[in-house]
Amino acid sequence: GNSVTQMEGPVTLSEEAFLTINCTYTATGYPSLFWYVQYPGEGLQLLLKATKADDKGSNKGFEATYRKETTSFHLEKGSVQVSDSAVYFCALKNKAAGNKLTFGGGTRVLVKP
């Protein structure tokens, strides 16, 4: 079945530091890959997505590239802000699983001023 593994947190950074959150997956076929962000007390928001190999999703300074050869979709941001403090979820979806989202465990990121 499908599975998503992402690095455990919490990740604590200073403002303007570089952020990387690793995400690897196991799935049949060619899944679509997503990063969702959950701010404190809120639901999930779609941050970015990629639907095929070598696609790069980007939004709000965050980027992630769909790497089929390494089954990875690592999230990066070059210069984080305090407002980026949140929990980040990597997820995938494919037809084999009825197009249901499979989430990773989430990574809590705390950015200090």
Place this chain on the structure above:
Amino acid sequence: GAVVSQHPSWVICKSGTSVKIECRSLDFQATTMFWYRQFPKQSLMLMATSNEGSKATYEQGVEKDKFLINHASLTLSTLTVTSAHPEDSSFYICSVTGTSTDTQYFGPGTRLTVL
């Protein structure tokens, strides 16, 4: 994207009572709605998928008689936790999608505490 609301945002109830949680799609025709459960500091677990006008499809291990889901219209789905017990305490989140997109849009969640 779609705007999704949930009501209530939090609820505290006594053991043995039933609680209804509403999920509304405010500006989007939600042909499919999903209900998730999230335990503290853990990921989301899909409970069930519902299509408008049809019975919900429950994931393995989720009791359909305990978690009643109704998706009567394209803008409203309800989750009723029947005879709630402390172990049902959790954060319940809904999401919606439609025929024009494969993106899921999430509600803000409802925190249920059963005493």
